[in-house]
Amino acid sequence: MxxxxxxxxxxxxxxxxxxxxxxxxxxxxxxxxxxxxxxxxxxxxxxxxxxxxxxxxxxxxxxxxxxxxxxxxxxxxxxxxxxxxxxxxxxxxxxxxxxxxxxxxxxxxxxxxxxxxxxxxxxxxxxxxxxxxxxxxxxxxxxxxxxxxxxxxMAGWAAAEPIRQIFRSAPQGDPSAPYTAARLATEQYLALSDNLQLRTLWQRLSQMPDRFLAHEIGATWGGxxxxxxxxxxxxxxxxxxxxxxxxxxxxxxxxxxxxxxxxxxxxxxxxxxxxxxxxxxxxxxxxxxxxRGAPRLSGPEMIDGLRGLRVLGWNRDAGFGPLARLTLRDSPVAEPDIEDSIARAVSDGPSLIGDIVDALVLDPQRALQAVLVQIIKGNLLVIRTDDEIAAARDGARAFNAVGKAHFDARRHVLPCLASPVLGGVVMLPEKLQKIAYGQRDCDALDLDRLSALELTS
Ligand SMILES: C[S@@+](CC[C@H](N)C(=O)[O-])C[C@H]1O[C@@H](n2cnc3c(N)ncnc32)[C@H](O)[C@@H]1O
Structure with missing residues (x-):
C-alpha cells in the first residue's frame, strides 16, 4: 500500500x-x-x-x-x-x-x-x-x-464483516493468488457459522477472481x-x-x-x-x-413530462435493455387486456406516452401507471427524440467500432456497446455481443432488436 x-x-x-x-x-x-x-x-x-x-x-x-x-x-x-x-x-x-x-x-x-x-x-x-x-x-x-x-x-453486506476481517488479516502469499489463505480460512469459518446470508454471499464472492476480492472485501476501507x-x-x-x-x-x-x-x-x-x-x-x-437544490415538479409538470416521453415496443425476453433484475409480481394495471392494448399502441413504431394513455380505456392516472409498469417490465423502452438519436449516431458508431476492433483482436474487450437510441450503454450477453460485432450468424429477431437500438456494426 x-x-x-x-x-x-x-x-x-x-x-x-x-x-x-x-x-x-x-x-x-x-x-x-x-x-x-x-x-x-x-x-x-x-x-x-x-x-x-x-x-x-x-x-x-x-x-x-x-x-x-x-x-x-x-x-x-x-x-x-x-x-x-x-x-x-x-x-x-x-x-x-x-x-x-x-x-x-x-x-x-x-x-x-x-x-x-x-x-x-x-x-x-x-x-x-x-x-x-x-x-x-x-x-x-x-x-x-x-x-x-x-x-x-449495508443491508446486504452487514453479515460479511467476519469475512472482511479474515481477508484483511490472513497472510497474502504468492502474488498470483494472494487470497488463498483467506479463502481457506473463510471456508473454515463458514463451517462453524449458521449465518445463511453470509453463506449465500460467499457462494457468489468465492467465484470471483482475487483481483476483484481485493477491492470488494480485502481493501482496508472497503465496506x-x-x-x-x-x-x-x-x-x-x-x-x-x-x-x-x-x-x-x-x-x-x-x-x-x-x-x-x-x-x-x-x-x-x-x-x-x-x-x-x-x-x-x-x-x-x-x-x-x-x-443540489433541484426544484420539485408540480403534479401537472410531472404528468406533462411523463406524457412527453417517447417509448418503443420491446420484449423482456430480448435479454438486454434497461430491465428490472427482480422477479415481477402481478399488478392490477398489468392485466393481459391492458398489456395487449399498450402493445397495439406501439406496434407501428415509437409513440408518446401521452398518446398511449389517451388510447387506453382507463382513468388517466391508472393509464399512466399502466404504461410505467410496462416500462419496468421491459415491454416498453423509453427512447430519445429523432434529433437526439441523429446527433449521437456518429459518436456511437465510432465507439462501437473501437469495441469491435478490440473484440476482433481479442484485446481488452469493452463490456458494453453504446446506444444512440437509449442515450446510454447496453450490456449484452456474449452471444448477442458477437452478433452485434458481426462475428456470428443470428436469427432475424435478435438482429431486429439490436438494430432497433442501433447496436449492430
Ligand atoms: C472501484 S473503482 C471504480 C471505477 C469506476 N468508477 C467504475 O465504476 O468502473 C474506484 C476508483 O476510484 C479511484 N479513487 C479511489 N480513491 C481516490 C482518491 N482519493 N482520489 C481520486 N481517485 C480515487 C480509484 O483509483 C478507482 O479507479
Whole structure:
C-alpha cells in the first residue's frame, strides 16, 4: 500500500466495468416520477469522480456530443488507459485528469457541473476521502445539479464483516493468488457459522477472481453504508436525496409482497423508507440520485413530462435493455387486456406516452401507471427524440467500432456497446455481443432488436 493511495488498493487496478445505470437520459423517467427537475439532457457539463479507465464516461461523451465531460482519477495507469480509448474513438468533448479528491478540493473551482457520477467509490474510501468528495461536490456541482452514486448498501453486506476481517488479516502469499489463505480460512469459518446470508454471499464472492476480492472485501476501507449515512454526508454539500436512479425502485408492490411489503409501507409512513426498502430486499448495492437544490415538479409538470416521453415496443425476453433484475409480481394495471392494448399502441413504431394513455380505456392516472409498469417490465423502452438519436449516431458508431476492433483482436474487450437510441450503454450477453460485432450468424429477431437500438456494426 502506498501513501498517496490512503489505503485504496491502488496496487491492484480495478477490473474494468461499465455501468448502464449511468445515463442522464435514463435518469429522466425516474426523476419525473419522483417529481424532481433535472438539467438539460443535451447541453451539460458532466463530472465523474474516481472514473477508473472511464469506459462508461467515454461512451457517454460519444452519445452526448453537445455536452462536456471530465473524468478524474488518481491512478495514473487508469488515466493512460482512458486517454488511449478517447484517442481511439476520436472524441474532443472529454478530458481525463490525474488528481486525488484532496487535490480537487483544494483546486480552484472550474465552471460548475450539471451532473456528477460516483460509482464504486464512496464505500471503498476512508472517511477523510469521503469528506473531500463532499467538498468537491459542494463547490463543483451547480445549483440544481444532480449527482449519481453507486455504492455498497449495508443491508446486504452487514453479515460479511467476519469475512472482511479474515481477508484483511490472513497472510497474502504468492502474488498470483494472494487470497488463498483467506479463502481457506473463510471456508473454515463458514463451517462453524449458521449465518445463511453470509453463506449465500460467499457462494457468489468465492467465484470471483482475487483481483476483484481485493477491492470488494480485502481493501482496508472497503465496506458498505446505509442510505441515511451517505444522505447525511452529502447534506454538507447542500445536497438532498432525489430518488433511486431506476424507475422500478418506485414501484415496490411490483416486487414485494406480504411482510416485506408491509415493512416498506411502515417505513414510508414513519419516514425511514430507504432503510426499510434495503432491509426488505436484502439489497447489497444502491444506485441513487442526489440533487443540489433541484426544484420539485408540480403534479401537472410531472404528468406533462411523463406524457412527453417517447417509448418503443420491446420484449423482456430480448435479454438486454434497461430491465428490472427482480422477479415481477402481478399488478392490477398489468392485466393481459391492458398489456395487449399498450402493445397495439406501439406496434407501428415509437409513440408518446401521452398518446398511449389517451388510447387506453382507463382513468388517466391508472393509464399512466399502466404504461410505467410496462416500462419496468421491459415491454416498453423509453427512447430519445429523432434529433437526439441523429446527433449521437456518429459518436456511437465510432465507439462501437473501437469495441469491435478490440473484440476482433481479442484485446481488452469493452463490456458494453453504446446506444444512440437509449442515450446510454447496453450490456449484452456474449452471444448477442458477437452478433452485434458481426462475428456470428443470428436469427432475424435478435438482429431486429439490436438494430432497433442501433447496436449492430
Ligand atoms: C472501484 S473503482 C471504480 C471505477 C469506476 N468508477 C467504475 O465504476 O468502473 C474506484 C476508483 O476510484 C479511484 N479513487 C479511489 N480513491 C481516490 C482518491 N482519493 N482520489 C481520486 N481517485 C480515487 C480509484 O483509483 C478507482 O479507479
Amino acid at each position: 502506498s501513501d498517496w493511495s490512503r489505503g485504496y488498493p491502488a496496487h491492484n487496478a480495478y477490473l474494468d466495468t461499465m455501468q448502464p445505470e449511468i445515463s442522464p437520459f435514463r435518469w429522466r423517467t425516474a426523476l419525473l416520477a419522483a417529481r424532481v427537475s433535472m438539467p438539460s439532457t443535451r447541453r451539460f457539463r458532466f463530472l465523474e469522480l474516481g472514473c477508473g479507465s472511464a469506459h462508461t464516461l467515454i461512451a457517454l461523451a460519444a452519445l452526448y456530443p453537445e455536452a462536456d465531460f471530465l473524468g478524474v482519477d488518481f491512478m495514473p495507469e487508469l488515466v493512460v488507459r482512458a486517454r488511449k480509448l478517447i484517442a481511439e474513438v476520436g472524441l474532443s468533448n472529454i478530458r481525463i485528469e490525474e488528481a486525488s479528491f484532496a487535490e480537487l478540493a483544494d483546486a480552484p473551482c472550474p465552471e460548475q457541473f450539471d451532473y456528477a457520477a460516483l460509482h464504486g467509490v464512496w464505500t471503498w474510501v476512508d472517511a477523510d476521502t469521503q469528506g473531500e468528495i463532499v467538498a468537491v461536490l459542494g463547490k463543483w456541482l451547480a445549483p440544481g445539479g444532480l449527482a449519481y452514486a453507486g455504492y455498497n448498501c 458498505a453504508c446505509w442510505h441515511p449515512q451517505i444522505e447525511a454526508a452529502l447534506g454538507a454539500a447542500k445536497m438532498g436525496f432525489a430518488c433511486p436512479s431506476e424507475l422500478s425502485e418506485q414501484f415496490d408492490p411490483l416486487f414485494l409482497e406480504g411482510a416485506r411489503l408491509e415493512m416498506v409501507t411502515r417505513g414510508t409512513a414513519e419516514g425511514w423508507t430507504q432503510t426499510a426498502r434495503d432491509l426488505a430486499y436484502g439489497r447489497s448495492f444502491r444506485n441513487d440520485l442526489f440533487h
